[in-house]
Amino acid sequence: MAKRLTAFLLCLYLILGTTLPAGAQEPVDALRSNTTITVNGTRSPLRAYDISGRVYVDIFEIAIALSGTENQFALMWRDRNTSLHIISDVPLSAIGFNMSRRIANAATATPADINVLLDGDEVSISAYSITGEVYFNIRDIAAVLDFSIDWDTAEGVFGINTSQSFSESVVTRGIDPSKPMIALTFDDGPSIYTPPILDALEQYGAVATFYVTGNRVQRNRDIVIRAFEMGNEIANHSWSHRMLTRLSEERVRQEMITTNDAIESVTGTPPSNMRPPYGSVNQTVRNVTAELGMPIISWSLDPFDWRTRNANTTYNHIMNNVKDRDIILLHDLSEPTAVAAARLIPALIDRGFQLVTVSELFHYSGITPEPGVTYRSGVTDD
Numbered sequence: 467m468a469k470r471l472t473a474f475l476l477c478l479y480l481i482l483g484t485t486l487p488a489g490a491q492e493p494v495d496a497l498r499s500n501t502t503i504t505v506n507g508t509r510s511p512l513r514a515y516d517i518s519g520r521v522y523v524d525i526f527e528i529a530i531a532l533s534g535t536e537n538q539f540a541l542m543w544r545d546r547n548t549s550l551h552i553i554s555d556v557p558l559s560a561i562g563f564n565m566s567r568r569i570a571n572a573a574t575a576t577p578a579d580i581n582v583l584l585d586g587d588e589v590s591i592s593a594y595s596i597t598g599e600v601y602f603n604i605r606d607i608a609a610v611l612d613f614s615i616d617w618d619t620a621e622g623v624f625g626i627n628t629s630q631s632f633s634e635s636v637v638t639r640g641i642d643p644s645k646p647m648i649a650l651t652f653d654d655g656p657s658i659y660t661p662p663i664l665d666a667l668e669q670y671g672a673v674a675t676f677y678v679t680g681n682r683v684q685r686n687r688d689i690v691i692r693a694f695e696m697g698n699e700i701a702n703h704s705w706s707h708r709m710l711t712r713l714s715e716e717r718v719r720q721e722m723i724t725t726n727d728a729i730e731s732v733t734g735t736p737p738s739n740m741r742p743p744y745g746s747v748n749q750t751v752r753n754v755t756a757e758l759g760m761p762i763i764s765w766s767l768d769p770f771d772w773r774t775r776n777a778n779t780t781y782n783h784i785m786n787n788v789k790d791r792d793i794i795l796l797h798d799l800s801e802p803t804a805v806a807a808a809r810l811i812p813a814l815i816d817r818g819f820q821l822v823t824v825s826e827l828f829h830y831s832g833i834t835p836e837p838g839v840t841y842r843s844g845v846t847d848d
């Protein structure tokens with residue numbers, strides 16, 4: 467019976483296109499969210515849970531919080547068919563007691579068997595039962611009731627804004643242009659050593675630039691997508707990692723264009739700059755990159771990680787030499803570099819450096835990089 471119910475629910479979620487995470491038919495843990503929730507800028511005492519990275523709230527608490535706003539709504543439970551009715555533009559009348567629907571025997575979060583109707587029409591709001599109460603996905607509620615939500619992950623604040631129609635915005639990093647910043651760059655990947663680097667970047671809210679080899683993009687597309695969606699920059703490091711200065715102009719053009727296309731086909735965005743293998747540049751490379759509108763990015767700090775293959779040496783070299791606006795050359799093709807990166811990222815942040823992408827480094831340094839021109843750092847007169 468439970469199995470049939472789960473299968474039915476899964477089908478329902480799939481049909482309705484809700485945000486039920488893939489593979490979430492098994493019970494998942496819910497953690498009380500520590501995020502501050504604001505409604506139109508005022509702190510609101512809403513309880514929230516994180517389930518698989520998504521936020522679930524008590525919809526009655528949302529109804530109370532939105533009472534009197536243009537998104538106010540009333541709620542009604544129908545016990546017989548386990549349905550929740552949302553009545554729009556009506557304030558929730560009864561306030562002051564817990565109106566959460568109680569469901570017995572739920573220790574962890576399990577998908578809740580609830581039909582949700584808005585003014586009589588079925589709508590799709592993903593719901594979980596957590597410790598006996600039903601919690602609804604805040605994003606789905608916002609979409610159905612048409613209010614905007616803003617995440618500021620750096621400040622740990624989640625904002626509901628009823629005067630704007632549904633949109634989501636996520637503020638993850640605030641960069642202060644007057645403070646030191648550096649760009650970590652990782653060449654020659656993606657590889658199996660890229661995900662641990664992404665883990666470290668994610669953990670500390672940092673980003674880097676990945677100069678990918680074009681012929682590795684398609685078979686590592688999940689890694690590229692994850693890196694891109696985290697806000698990292700994906701840039702061009704040629705298709706086959708040949709020394710471009712030994713190739714004909716037509717071959718160089720081919721190396722560049724096939725890589726740009728490979729990146730765009732996976733991320734939807736073509737790269738804005740390139741780094742030639744071995745840093746080798748000649749007039750042909752300058753001509754082709756100028757023609758394709760791509761600046762050439764070199765580096766200002768090279769710890770020779772590819773040669774020493776020693777995490778301590780790489781770590782020490784960078785920590786002893788790093789300065790504001792550096793572009794740091796690393797390679798996500800070896801384990802020692804991934805180990806070094808996991809230590810470097812928090813250590814560099816501790817020392818006051820903001821970790822930004824190459825394009826961000828130029829942007830915040832007031833540089834507009836020109837196609838076909840080589841840049842080594844975010845210092846203007848470099």
Ligand code: ZN
Binds near residue numbers: 653742
């Ligand atoms: Zn390389």
